[in-house]
Amino acid sequence: MKQIRTGTAFCMAIVMVLVMAACSNNTGQAENAATAGADFRVVKSEKGEIKIPTNPTKVIGLSVVYPEFLQALGVTPIAVQNYHTDLPTYLREPLKDTLKMGIAETPNFEMILAAEPDLILAPVWWSDKDYDQLSGIAPTVLLPQRDDWRDELKDIGEVLGKKEIAEKVIQDLAAQEAEAKRKLDDLVGNETVLYMMVMPNSLLLYGDQIDRGKFIHTTLGLETIPNLPKDPSLSISLENLPEYNPDHLIIQLNNEDNAEIKQTYKDMLDSPLWKNMNAVKKNQVYLMSGKDWFNVGMSPLANRYAIDSVLQAFEGNSK
Template identity: 30%
Template sequence: MKIVRWLRFILLVIISFSIVSACSSRSTQIAPTLDAAANCRMIQHAVGETCVPLQPQRVVVLGVPTLGNALALGVKPIGSLVYFDDPPPYLAALIADIEVIGKEEQPNIEKILALQPDLIIGFKHSAEAIYNQLSQVAPTVLDDWEGYPSWRNHFNFVAEVLGKTEEAKQVWANYEQRIQALKKALGNRTQDLEVSFVHICCGTIDIDLQNSFNGSILADVGLGRPPAQASPIAGGITSLSEERLMDIDGDVLFVATDGDESAQKLAQLKQNPLWQKLKAVQQNRVYPVNYPTWRGGNPLAADAVIDDLFKYLVEKS
């Protein structure tokens, strides 16, 4: 009996120690130690509060808008998700040595772990399900991304997380300077000009509305939109049937395709009698633009969109 009581005592000690250790481990994840807190800042984000490094050196981002934001702020991530097979021109020279950790919204956690990041930045809608896993790899913050209409808010969020709010002010100042330069170059041509944007891909025809990424840039310049594109909706993007092709009618039409299937769809669309009725087609003012750029959702992409507007609305006019 003494032996049994002794074994029970030992077992009780082991269980008690395990519980204390587990509680200690959980509390470490919730709140940083005093030493760690001295080197990090508490950031409120979409799924909680996280202490992020004061000067992160190994940042992983889970979206192209976040990637562009970090680069615009002078921070080069070591890994990123991508949404494209070929990088858009505005990013190509900047991301050659950045590790691709997945495509679309499917990050490879093993790849992220191998990179040994000290900070992960992502979106709530795509990463909340794996937030706990990511948080075990590195401090992780998620933004409440609401689609491309929220691209400005997301940039400011990334700037706060990275401790680059002063640099962000300069980025916005540069953006405003370019907008004003374009408005000056266009002069009074903005008063009567309607600019349309259409993306043709995967069997669908999409138009970006007033509150989309490129739509907000066009609005800042003061350029008009066709009636079907002049109102905001959630997400800023809507799809059309070929019967509603006249909804893309405008004085100028920017067309974005993405891959061979998309190019074939455009070629087919050009055979539609309604295509020939478009003002931009009749006036030979249909211009191809890069799809990942015109939906880039970050200041670097915005700068490239403004380049296109200078090229096609000023230099070619």
């Protein structure tokens, strides 16, 4: 009997070992499966490491330029901040179903909450003060302030797992810019170009030290007037305009819906000073949309659109 009990105990021990081994193996497989199927990942932000959905589908980008970065990466945001009532022409169709929240010093938390985002992206300079409220709505990634929009695009691409797409967007745009620069050199040569914004009761001249002016004079290689001060921008009155007398004028109205700006523009067109400008007499004045050019020099989509607009204007003038 003792031998039987000993044999039975030995068999039971073997069975327990096998069961425990099987359980351990199943547990390991379950853990591996859970890890492989995790619905979140960890990314870096200005607030440290943040857990975000692996594949976010309802993304909000706070700042007027972030929606353009998202769209360039193939991600249509569910809500956007918009400076003008109408979105730029190139965004109207892709963002036709996107919630427009307007823009203010403080985000519209009620509208953001109603949109039910699963990820919020924002530049730290814009949204640091609102971080606690935003992160209470959805995982919020604050990204660093950048001097070059290309670095901003790469930051967002890194968060969304679209770094290679971001690089391709940059490369494709660089090729488009180089081709446009070559064409404009053939069309314009060394003739001077002035880029001007019509403001309420004043005119703003852009040099190559600011995003928009840099796009015109550096990216596209259009020759600036020799006496333009080395400032990012220069505000002048209509009476001072003849001092800056280029061969070509690129003009925008800062806001086409603003009555004061429209009146300033009309007064300029009616002025003898304006009619005596070289560019006016040569019929080399090109009016661009202020809304469509709002993010020029700060976004790949805006730059693409502006390149096409400039080429169309200068090529049309040469015919």
